[in-house]
Amino acid sequence: MSNKPKTEIVAPDATPGGIPLSDGRLAVVVPALGRHIRQARRMQTEAGHDFLFAMIAQLTTLDGKPIVVEELDDMPARDVARLQGLVEGN
Numbered sequence: 001m002s003n004k005p006k007t008e009i010v011a012p013d014a015t016p017g018g019i020p021l022s023d024g025r026l027a028v029v030v031p032a033l034g035r036h037i038r039q040a041r042r043m044q045t046e047a048g049h050d051f052l053f054a055m056i057a058q059l060t061t062l063d064g065k066p067i068v069v070e071e072l073d074d075m076p077a078r079d080v081a082r083l084q085g086l087v088e089g090n
Contacts, residue, residue, distance in 0.1 A: 011086060018061075019086070021079045025062045029086045032059055043069070056083050059090075 011019045018026030032055065040054035049069045057069045060083055072080050 011082075019082070021062070021082070022076050023079075027079075027083060028061050028064075029056075029059050029083065029090070031090050032087065052084055052087065055087050056080075059087055 013020065015026065018028040021027055036055060036058050039058060040049075040051050043049045043054040044051045047069075053069045053072050056072060057067050060067055062071075072083075
């Protein structure tokens, strides 16, 4: 067993490029660190963002590009719920 930290969270249906979403984009979710929690709390307090959405936005890329919290508002609910599960479970 390696002590090297994971570089991304893997789902059962993940492909080499990431976790497929309903629109065909690939999501990669990296493991959370304390700094992500601190920043998400800051985003919640200062900008009124939902804590979990702030965490998703920090930890997730779609097709290799970072996302912003507002992008989650227009994403299909099943994809948001999937990302929430991956972020909460890491």
